[in-house]
Amino acid sequence: xxxxxxxxxxxxxxxxxxxxxxxxxxxxxxxxxxxxxxxxxxxxxxxxxxxxxxxxxxxxxxxxxxxxxxxxxxxxxxxxxxxxxxxxxxxxxxxxxxxxxxxxxxxxxxxxxxxxxxxxxxxxxxxxxxxxxxxxxxxxxxxxxxxxxxxxxxxxxxxxxxxxxxxxxxxxxxxxxxxxxxxxxxxxxxxxxxxxxxxxxxxxxxxxxxxxxxxxxxxxxxxxxxxxxxxxxxxxxxxxxxxxxxxxxxxxxxxxxxxxxxxxxxxxxxxxxxxxxxxxxxxxxxxxxxxxxxxxxxxxxxxxxxxxxxxxxxxxxxxxxxxxxxxxxxxxxxxxxxxxxxxxxxxxxxxxxxxxxxxxxxxxxxxxxxxxxxxxxxxxxxxxxxxxxxxxxxxxxxxxxxxxxxxxxxxxxxxxxxxxxxxxxxxxxxxxxxxxxxxxxxxxxxxxxxxxxxxxxxxxxxxxxxxxxxxxxxxxxxxxxxxxxxxxxxxxxxxxxxxxxxxxxxxxxxxxxxxx
Numbered sequence: 001x002x003x004x005x006x007x008x009x010x011x012x013x014x015x016x017x018x019x020x021x022x023x024x025x026x027x028x029x030x031x032x033x034x035x036x037x038x039x040x041x042x043x044x045x046x047x048x049x050x051x052x053x054x055x056x057x058x059x060x061x062x063x064x065x066x067x068x069x070x071x072x073x074x075x076x077x078x079x080x081x082x083x084x085x086x087x088x089x090x091x092x093x094x095x096x097x098x099x100x101x102x103x104x105x106x107x108x109x110x111x112x113x114x115x116x117x118x119x120x121x122x123x124x125x126x127x128x129x130x131x132x133x134x135x136x137x138x139x140x141x142x143x144x145x146x147x148x149x150x151x152x153x154x155x156x157x158x159x160x161x162x163x164x165x166x167x168x169x170x171x172x173x174x175x176x177x178x179x180x181x182x183x184x185x186x187x188x189x190x191x192x193x194x195x196x197x198x199x200x201x202x203x204x205x206x207x208x209x210x211x212x213x214x215x216x217x218x219x220x221x222x223x224x225x226x227x228x229x230x231x232x233x234x235x236x237x238x239x240x241x242x243x244x245x246x247x248x249x250x251x252x253x254x255x256x257x258x259x260x261x262x263x264x265x266x267x268x269x270x271x272x273x274x275x276x277x278x279x280x281x282x283x284x285x286x287x288x289x290x291x292x293x294x295x296x297x298x299x300x301x302x303x304x305x306x307x308x309x310x311x312x313x314x315x316x317x318x319x320x321x322x323x324x325x326x327x328x329x330x331x332x333x334x335x336x337x338x339x340x341x342x343x344x345x346x347x348x349x350x351x352x353x354x355x356x357x358x359x360x361x362x363x364x365x366x367x368x369x370x371x372x373x374x375x376x377x378x379x380x381x382x383x384x385x386x387x388x389x390x391x392x393x394x395x396x397x398x399x400x401x402x403x404x405x406x407x408x409x410x411x412x413x414x415x416x417x418x419x420x421x422x423x424x425x426x427x428x429x430x431x432x433x434x435x436x437x438x439x440x441x442x443x444x445x446x447x448x449x450x451x452x453x454x455x456x457x458x459x460x461x462x463x464x465x466x467x468x469x470x471x472x473x474x475x476x477x478x479x480x481x482x483x484x485x486x487x488x489x490x491x492x493x494x495x496x497x498x499x500x501x502x503x504x505x506x507x508x509x510x511x512x513x514x515x516x
Contacts, residue, residue: 013063021067021074022132022142023149026472028060030153034465035171035183042169044160045180052464057117060464064128071131075138086426087134087478093419094130094471097123100415101379101461104408108378119379119407122460126467133443133475146439151212154193157186158215161222176274179224184457185465187223188449190216191232192473194257196442198236199243199250201434213253214260221261224275231452235445242432358398358456361388365402372406379407396462400454404461416460423447423474426481436480443476 017024032048051059098120105115116124136142161180164170171179181187194216203209220232240250265272364386368377377384383392384406397403404412427444430436436444450470453459459466 014066017063017067018070020139020142020145020149021070022136022139022472023146025060025064025067025129025132025468026146027149027153028063029185029465029469029472030150030189031157032060032465033181033183034185034463042164042167044164044167044169045171047160057121058464060468061121061125064125064132064468068128068131071135071139075135085478086422086481087130087475089422090130090419090474090478091127091134093415093422094123094127097412097415097419098127100408100412105379108380110380115379122462122464122467125464126460126471129468129471129473130475130478131471133472133477134479136439136476137479143439147437147442150193150442151208151215154190154215154219155211157181158218161219165222175224176271178222178268178271178274181219181223183465184223184225184228184453184459185463185469187220187225187228188231188446188453189469190219190223191228191235191449192442192446194220195232195235195239195445196438196440198239198253198441199246200438200441201246202438203249203253210256213257217257217261218264221265221275227453227456228449231449234452235448238428238448239431239441239445242428245434358388360386361398362402365397365399365406369402369405374410376406376409376412381406396458398457400458400460403458407461416454419474420447420451420454423470423477424451426474426477430477430480433480440476440480443473443480446470446473447477 013024013028028048028051032051033046034049034052035046036049036053037046051063101119101123102115105119106112110118136146164180165178168177169180170177171181193212197203197209197213197216220228236254240247243250265275364384367386368384377395379394381395383390384395387395387397389396389398395403395406397406400416401413404416424447427447430440430444446469450460450466450473454466460470461467
């Protein structure tokens with residue numbers, strides 16, 4: 001990669017990945033932004049994009065292969081392999097997604113390279129992240145350094161955000177002068193890190209913990225992805241309920257972080273107004289303003305602003321085969337005067353167009369699914385009419401399940417749903433378990449965030465960063481679940497009678513006692 005960033009990565013990443021395979025690859029996914037320069041994004045906002053976007057095969061793929069081989073070398077020979085463990089189920093589902101995506105491409109006339117690289121590559125990264133996460137129990141150095149390295153990375157990104165704001169390198173100046181990182185993976189990582197710290201038994205009121213407790217919410221704020229905000233609220237409530245025994249600590253942590261964020265928002269000129277404007281614009285769109293009904297475009301309506309959705313002009317989402325209503329078009333009502341200044345009006349219109357495009361894709365995408373229920377339209381199909389991202393070269397829906405259904409048939413959304421469900425159920429157990437450390441709790445939080453986020457965009461099948469992180473988080477949760485099951489089995493064996501009698505399993509009064 002002929003750039004300064006490429007030289008830095010070439011010099012440091014092999015050492016980091018070979019020494020700390022899981023930490024190294026996750027740190028790459030945390031620091032590098034999967035968004036390319038387009039004239040508005042600055043160098044800090046797009047730092048490390050070459051890892052994801054350079055060439056037909058992104059550099060993160062061979063880097064992940066190296067990490068898996070390094071982890072295998074450290075863990076060989078494998079021990080305590082449980083064929084019926086949660087991790088094995090997740091591996092089977094992820095491998096089935098790889099086979100389905102590649103096979104669908106071959107059936108529809110793609111070459112082997114295109115079928116694997118274009119269709120199955122995100123699921124291959126999902127498998128690799130899963131393998132690395134499942135290896136955490138045997139990677140001792142990774143276990144010791146994971147929380148420190150990821151916390152330091154988030155703190156460094158917050159400093160980078162402050163510098164980018166000062167230099168004017170914002171993600172989109174139509175939104176705000178403060179919204180820096182437009183890639184939604186970063187705020188999701190910040191939510192997971194902050195959620196993992198809530199109620200963690202290893203929490204200390206020292207500067208290291210407090211810096212991360214403030215960096216997480218501020219990165220979420222500066223990224224300003226509304227789907228991640230919603231997921232953060234849901235995950236926060238779940239973590240609070242499952243860790244109710246430590247509610248005093250969690251309340252103190254939330255109060256401290258909230259006060260620090262409030263100070264920054266109120267001290268930065270215009271930041272509070274920008275946050276409120278975008279939130280109000282989203283609420284108005286979902287309520288039916290700006291030519292929408294329930295968040296979906298009305299036939300023949302247009303957004304109040306010429307802003308684009310996902311880089312393309314919003315289109316009227318009329319299902320395939322449908323026709324415009326017959327008859328003359330009634331005259332348009334006279335525009336009402338708006339009290340908003342022109343800049344605020346343009347920003348509100350851009351938010352309305354963006355929100356409406358995501359919501360309308362649900363209805364239009366479902367209409368196309370019903371018309372192609374079992375086989376979909378194929379992975380090479382051009383963009384379907386009515387979908388928001390009209391400039392996409394192949395079918396793209398702002399919903400993971402609908403896009404997978406249209407590309408690979410009815411089996412794909414079932415596999416994705418099962419994978420996310422198994423990971424989510426295991427994550428709930430890890431949040432409830434008092435012995436879970438901050439790494440396991442953060443991974444569990446990410447497993448709960450991901451299903452909500454992929455309902456607004458196909459992050460799992462359309463990016464490299466998200467599947468790698470989802471796989472790593474699911475693997476960490478899966479290995480922790482397997483470890484607890486192994487501990488339970490060993491406790492059962494220790495408490496069985498040794499005199500030849502046949503005592504019932506669990507007859508000991510201390511077997512099911514809460515863990516200290």
